[in-house]
Amino acid sequence: DIQMTQSPSSLSASLGDRVTITCRASQDIGNYLTWFQQRPGKSPRLMIYGATNLGDGVPSRFSGSRSGSDYSLTISSLESEDTAIYYCLQCDKYPPYTFGAGTKLELK
Amino acid sequence: QVQLKESGPGLVQPSQTLSLTCTVSGFSLTSYNVHWVRQPTGKGLEWMGVIWTGGSTDYNSALKSRLSISRDTSKSQVFLKMNSLQTEDKATYYCARGEFDYWGQGVMVTVSS
Numbered sequence: 326d327i328q329m330t331q332s333p334s335s336l337s338a339s340l341g342d343r344v345t346i347t348c349r350a351s352q353d354i355g356n357y358l359t360w361f362q363q364r365p366g367k368s369p370r371l372m373i374y375g376a377t378n379l380g381d382g383v384p385s386r387f388s389g390s391r392s393g394s395d396y397s398l399t400i401s402s403l404e405s406e407d408t409a410i411y412y413c414l415q416c417d418k419y420p421p422y423t424f425g426a427g428t429k430l431e432l433k
Numbered sequence: 434q435v436q437l438k439e440s441g442p443g444l445v446q447p448s449q450t451l452s453l454t455c456t457v458s459g460f461s462l463t464s465y466n467v468h469w470v471r472q473p474t475g476k477g478l479e480w481m482g483v484i485w486t487g488g489s490t491d492y493n494s495a496l497k498s499r500l501s502i503s504r505d506t507s508k509s510q511v512f513l514k515m516n517s518l519q520t521e522d523k524a525t526y527y528c529a530r531g532e533f534d535y536w537g538q539g540v541m542v543t544v545s546s
Contacts, residue, residue, distance in 0.1 A: 326494075359533055361478075368527060368536040369470075369478065380534070412478055414533065420491040422468070422480040 327352050327415050331425030337433045344400040346428045348413035351394075357417035358396045360389060363427075364409045372411075373398060408432055435459035437467075437528050437537035444543050445518050455511040455528030455537060462486070462504055466531040467511045469502060471524040472539075479524075484511055518544045 328351040338344050348358065356376040361369040371380040373389035376396055386401045400407055413425040441453035455467060462484075469481040482492040484502045492500050501514045511528060525539040 361533070368539055369529075369533070370536075371532075371534050374532060374534075414478075414480075416532075420480075420482070421493040421495075422483075424478045424480065427477045 326421055327354060327418050327423050329413055329415055329423050329425040331413055331428055333428060334426065335429040335431070337431045338403050339433045340403055340405065342403045344403050344407075344430065346398045346411050346413075346430070348396045348425045349394055350396070350415055352418065353394065354415045354417035356391060357415060358389075358391070359414045359416055360398045361412045361414065362407075362409045363412065369412065403430075403432075405432060435530065435535045437530060437535060439526060439528055439537045439540040441526075441540055441542070443541060444545060445522075446546050447519060447544055449518055450514060450516040451518050451522070451542060453513040453526055453540060453542075455513070457509045457511070457528075457530070460530065462506045462509060462511065467504070468529045468531075468533065469511075469513050470527045470529055470536075472527070473521075473524045481513070481526075520544050 330349045332347050358376045360373040362372050363369045372383050376391045377389045388399050390397045411428045415423050436458045438456050445451050466483050466485050468483045472478050482502050484490050490502045499515050504511045523544050525541045527539045529536045
């Protein structure tokens with residue numbers, strides 16, 4: 326199974342900060358990487374698909390990138406509504422699809 | 434518009450079988466796959482399995498011996514059945530459309546006698 330190593334596990338940042346979350350894949354997954362946002366008590370929301378493509382209705386301050394086996398989700402200027410847990414998901418080699426362990430993003 | 438809604442019992446006794454239904458609208462099960470994903474309280478997401486547009490299925494090997502996913506396309510419903518439930522199966526269970534672009538609200542399942 327492909328392992329997705331997500332870092333950091335938690336992150337505290339200030340309003341307006343640039344924030345980056347990373348997932349590293351244990352095998353080549355091409356661009357088959359999706360990012361989700363999950364607010365407390367809510368279902369996951371697709372933010373980025375295909376490693377770099379913005380989901381429908383997702384603010385443009387969110388972006389995704391890839392460098393080799395490292396995939397990053399960046400928030401260019403943190404807003405209060407961005408506090409959530411973020412997960413990556415590899416959608417290339419399945420079964421199983423595999424999620425990262427999650428990154429809890431809080432306001433400082 | 435696209436919607437998915439999970440339903441089923443919130444409480445299951447240990448060793449019994451969990452039966453959940455995902456009722457979809459706004460799309461056809463013959464055009465989109467449907468996944469099941471679960472999340473223990475305060476923990477991460479675990480992919481459980483998928484039913485493909487053609488009706489075939491794939492499962493997480495960790496659950497494969499206990500899990501069955503099926504569907505009724507005429508009713509736009511996808512079913513999850515998992516037997517031999519244990520306390521560690523306590524979680525919120527979600528169904529999600531093909532590329533994980535739409536999710537249901539989730540149903541919380543407790544395993545207790």
